[in-house]
Amino acid sequence: MTALLDVSELTVRFGSSQILHGVGLTVAHQGVTALLGRNGAGKTTTLKAVLGLVPRTGRIRLADEDITALPTHAIVRRGLGYAPEDRNVFASLTVTENLELAARGSGPHHYDLVYDMFPELKQRGKQRAGSLSGGQQQMVAIGRTLLNDNRLLLVDEPTKGLAPKIVTEVADVLARAAEKVPILLVEQNLALVRRIADHAVVLEQGSVVHTSAAADLLTDADLTRELLGVA
Amino acid sequence: MSTLVLLSLTGLGLGALYFLVASGLSLIFGLADVLNFAHGLFLSVGAYGTWWAADRLGLGFVPAAAVGVGLGALAAVLVELLLIRPLYARPIDQVLVTVGLSLAGVALLQAGFGADPVTFPKPAWTEETTTVLGATVPNDRFLLIGVALAVLALLQLFLHRTRFGLIVRAGVEDRAMVTALGINVRIAFTVVFAIGGAAAALGGVLAGVYYGDVSPGQGTSLLIFAFIVVVIGGMGSVAGSALAAVVVGLVQQFTSYYAAAGVGEASVVLVLAMVLLARPGGLTGRTA
Amino acid sequence: MTKSAVLTSPAQTDPPAAAPAPRRRQLLRRALPLALLVVLAILPYSTLDLPALLPGPVNSPGSLQLLGVCLVFAGLAATYDLLFGHTGLLSFGHALYVVLGSYTVNIAVTKGGFGLPAALALTVLVGLVVPALLGALALRVRGIAFAMVTLAMAQVAAIAVASDPGRLTGGEEGLSLLPSAIPDFLAGIDNTAHLYWLALAYLVLVAGAIGWLVDSEPGRVWAAIRENEQRVAVLGLQPYRFQLLAFVIASFLAALGGMVHLFLMGGSSPQITTSSFTLGFLLMVVLGGAGTRWGAVVGGILYAYLDHRLGALGTSEAVAGLPGFLRAPLSEPLFVLGALFIAVVYFLPGGLSGLSTRIRGDGR
Structure with a gap:
């Protein structure tokens, strides 16, 4: 079965600086795919580029339909939900x-x-x-x-700046939601990622440097430190 | 006392004119980021359309005014669809196009109807007066104020009771997020242009009643004061425009009377300067 | 669009020392304006008759006055471009300073009994102080609000002139310059050539000053402000001061242009206070190409020429033969100019100078 969301060669430039260098990633039909990486790696820009909120080149397919050329509102009407950073x-x-x-x-x-x-x-x-x-x-x-x-939720750092009690509440909601609809989640809170993510994609300086099951990445302390700078 | 009443009602009448032009201008700028110099043209289309319908088609004042307002809305929709829409990625160019349109439009009106003012077909009762608190007040003041209040109420109903209104209010705040909710905000742009064009055209009809005649340059001079009202009131806020229009109309009327003609206009600019120095975002505090 | 036009101006993108062909081109770019200047300077000696283009032979007073007006407008457009094209300030009130120059000299001489030198000195002073005060105020706000405030200020000037305070401005009639105050070499129809040269000298002064300024230290800051005001602020420079400097210089030069305009027309007319006059500067600059070396000058000449000659064209036989719905709009210069302007914005980003770069295929 092909992926629900299939992004390839996604490139974003703002003026003279290039933010994304040909990002390629897929989101499965089920579960949570975590998009990880250090600050400034291009996670938020990737979500915005998928939605067409920033000018980009590349190819974006949602359930085998090419949505690259569609305006944002038409992309969203194909069944995307977006909770921005x-x-x-x-x-x-x-x-x-x-x-x-x-x-x-x-x-x-x-x-x-x-x-x-x-x-x-x-x-x-x-x-x-x-x-x-x-x-x-x-x-x-x-x-x-x-x-x-x-059909897919794009959720960008839902726990950023929230009190611990609320973080738990948000995590519960996301876990519940993920039972029904797949989520592409940008998140810095690795405890939350550990709890709900099934797949992990790591960005570094606008490129994908790692793709695996979430557990494989997060159980490997060295790899986690190398890619995300934290244990 | 009677002078005070007359000046207040005349100032409010003037403010009513400014509000009709400024409200659409403010919504268009707030939602679509378009500084619409062609807005004065919609006003003129309304005024000349009414004159034409009354003079050439022999319609009564109210049906003729309806024709004028309809033409104003139509002109606004056409301008948005044909000239503004292709340029949403180029905001400066949009301003330039509306500037070019305002100059060409005035010249076109001049070519079509002559440079001299034409006498506006105002209903007879607007020429009569009513005594209020000892002041003899021309009836047209009440018409102006009444219509502006009705438009303000309708706009508030539209903004707060309809889905389009909800989209407009949200779009003024954060247009990108509105599209990210799956809403085609461009349609709201066209709606706002239509509403703004109709309101401005209605302002043109009332300006015709108030001044007694219509000339090609009338729209532009009212537009400048409407701009001042929009900046003072805060871009994108209809309530702010209403408040600022009242302030500007009253200040202009009182200073013109107690100082000299011309001082009224100058003091309006002084008010603008003071407001901008104190609150660069305008009275309602939103930044442009 | 204006930004891209600015970035691709040949003056900025040509490499300073390159292969032989560009060097020849660079030589040409220096020599061409000089050659044009010489041609413009000797025009009053030409008896060439261009019946379709000019009202009479080139050296006839009518033609020379028209050409002189074109040159003054070219200079004024260049002063506006200093604000809009080079510094990124969208002002709708530039006409105010032309009005200031024209009316201050005129009122001082005609109503105040000043001698001409004293009146000129007074105007220079006023032309520096007023822009400094108004600019300091208007620049407190950004972008669209700045445009509105400048428009409002110009509107006050228009109303002040129209209301004829103390019978100083002549109201809607305008104010003719006291004939006895005009120096002999500028007076009378026979001296139109001198007025023409005065206009040419003004254009040379403005073009030279602005050309030098935009290459100077403040000029580089202006360009940086136009591109990204915040970045300039981050660098520790105060954009406000540099913007004010540009505003005062541009306004002062516009006031000088107002003086030249006064002599050329023999008086001050409220026509220069109208909103279409002040918006006209924007048209000129965008038609020619904002922020480029010669764009504004070309645009100013084109605008002034069409503005004055299209009226004559409207009554010409070619147009008279057209049906009424075509004839009437074509006899309105501002309709043709406005439509041309819209077409340029749509189809010719970068204006006419952008077109020339595109044809030559360099600078991009």
Whole structure:
């Protein structure tokens, strides 16, 4: 069976500096694929390039359909959910409005699922998203991706800057979500990766330097240190 | 006292005109990042369209105004689709194209309708007056204020009660994220242009009522004050535009009366300078 | 588009010392303006008749005045390009300083009883102080807001002139320059050639000054600000000061242009206060190619020429034979210029000088 997402020769330039040098990776039909690497390796740019949010060259296939030339909104409508690194919730909109905006097409829209995972979002429905805490904003950002029947979620550093208690909560949600939909996850928190990731792809200076099962990478302390600079 | 009432209502009437032009300008800039110099042209299309429908087709004021507003919206949609849309990757060029369009448009109006003002077909009752708190106030002031309030209410309904409005408000904040939610934000651009064009055209109709005539350059001079209103109010905020329009209209009217003609306009620019020095993002605090 | 035009200007991308062919080209690039200057300088001695292009023989007063106006506009366009093309400041209020130059000299002489030298000295002072004050204020804001503030300032000037305070400006009528104040060598229709040379001298001064400035130390900072203002700030240089310097120099040179314009036209006209006049500078610069050595000059000449001659074209027989819906717009210079401008933005990024680079195939 071919991969769900098949990225090859993905290249991104900003002005004179090149961020990605022909990245190639695949995401399986099931489970969590972790995209790892040091700061500035090009993880966030890879996600944005897949979505067409930055100008790029290369080839991107989703379930055997070439989506490279499509505009961002059309790519997303093929069944992608995106939770960006900085959450990018709409600060002046209420929590409910943020979710309503994300509800695509005629549905079905799984408000029940979202409110079940994040009861707080229901209670705070009328609150402006800009006045939420970082953790609550992350709930909105992930909630947006769970609202629709997506084929793949792109989740960028969901635990960045969150309190430990909230990290656990977010990890639980992602683990639950991963049972239903595959996730391409960018994450620095290796404990979280260990817990939920099935596959690992490591980027270094805009190129893929390692691909394996997540367990193979993370059980090899030397390799982990070499590639990620941490044990 | 009666002078104060008359000046206030006239200032509010002027503010109403500015608001009608500025609200669309502000939304277009906030959502699409287009500084639309051609917006004055939509105003002129509305004014001349109404004049044409009344004069040549013999329509009454309200149907003629509806024709003018429709033409203004149509012009705005055509400008967005044909001229602005191909340039969304080149923001400076968009400004340049709208500047060229505003100059060419005024020249075209001049070629079509002559450089001299044409008398606007305003309804008779706008020429009468009403006594308010001892002041004799021309009725057109009430028309201006009433229409602007209605447009403000409709815009708020649109922005807060419809899905397109939700997309517009979100897009003003973060356009890229809106597309990353699977929404084709370009369609919202066209909608905003249509709304802005209609509002500006309505402003053109009311300017015709207020000044009594229509001339090719009228749109451009109102546009400059609308720009000032947009900058003071904060780009992308309809409520900010409304507030700034009231401030600008009142300041202009009062200083013109108590100082001299021309001082009114100068003091408006002074207000602009003070606001920008204190809050570079405008009154509503959003940065452009 | 303007950025790419700027980056590919031949002056910046040609290697300083290269193979023989480019060296010859470089020689040509130095010699060509000089040769053109000589031709322009001796034009008033030519009796050549170009009936379609000029109102009379080249040395007739009508033709020389038209040519002089073209040269002044070329110089003014170059001063605007110093702001827009070289420093990246989008101003919509540049006309204000032309107005300042024209009306200050005129009012001082015609209404204030100043002698011409004193009036000129006063205007030089005003032409430095006013831009310094207004620029210091306007540059507090960035980008679009800066454009709006400058537009608003120019609008105040327009209203001030139109309202004729103290009967100083002549309002909508404009203000004719007191004939007795005009020096003999510039007075009268027979001396149009001298006015033409005055305009040429102004253009040479402006082009020389700006050419020298953009190659100087501040010029390099201006270029860096245009490319990336934040990076300049990170380097410890204050963009604000350099922007203000560019603003004051450009405005001052525009005020000088206003003086020349005054002598050429024999008076000050409120036409130079209109928004279409101030927006016209943007058209000139973009038509010719922003941020290039000669783009603004070419654009200024083209704009001024078309602006003045298209009116005549509108009444010409060729156009008169056209049906009304075509004839009327074509007789409006600003319609033709606006449409031409839009076409250039779409199809000719980099303006006319971008076109010449593209044809020669160098610089890219």
